[in-house]
Amino acid sequence: MTDIIRHHTAARMSQIVIHGETIYLAGQVGNRGDSVADQTRTCLEKVEALLGEAGSDATRILQCTIWLSDMADFAEMNEVWDSWVPEGHAPARACGEAKLAHPELKVELLVTAAVRPRDGK
Known part of the structure; x- marks a missing residue:
């Protein structure tokens, strides 16, 4: 049986949950009022930062769900996303x-990622 590991846990949620070789991040938001x-x-x-702490990185992201408060912002968000991925x-x-x-x-971004293999590749 695989243990569940939680980091940055409060009464409502954990910022990182690791089960087996999979990392689940809580929804991440920016600063209120910013573009x-x-x-x-x-x-x-x-x-x-959270993926690094959990033993992963952006190349190991399996899935991302993005919530926008207004789909009119889709192109602006994608411009940043496309240059980051x-x-x-x-x-x-x-x-x-x-x-x-x-x-x-x-x-708001919700991310699921794979843990980096022990050999670091």
């Missing part, structure tokens, strides 16, 4: 519109 591009960059910086390592991805936790939030 869609800046919020996307902040989300991706948080994702990178490592070439040849695009994950399965979905993007939809949702009412986020605060009106000033424009984007």
Whole structure:
């Protein structure tokens, strides 16, 4: 049986949950009031940091779900996303519109990734 490992756990959620060789991150948001591009960059910086802590990186992302508060922001978010995704390592991805936790939030990312193999390759 595989243990479940949780990091940055509070009463409501954990920022990282690892089960077996799979990493699940809580939804990551940017700074309220920033542009869609800046919020996307902040989300991706948080994702990178959490994946690094969990023993992974952006090349190991299996799936990403992106929630936008307004689909009119799709192109602006994608411009940042496209420049960030490592070439040849695009994950399965979905993007939809949702009412986020605060009106000033424009984007939220949910990421599932694989743990880096022990040999580091």
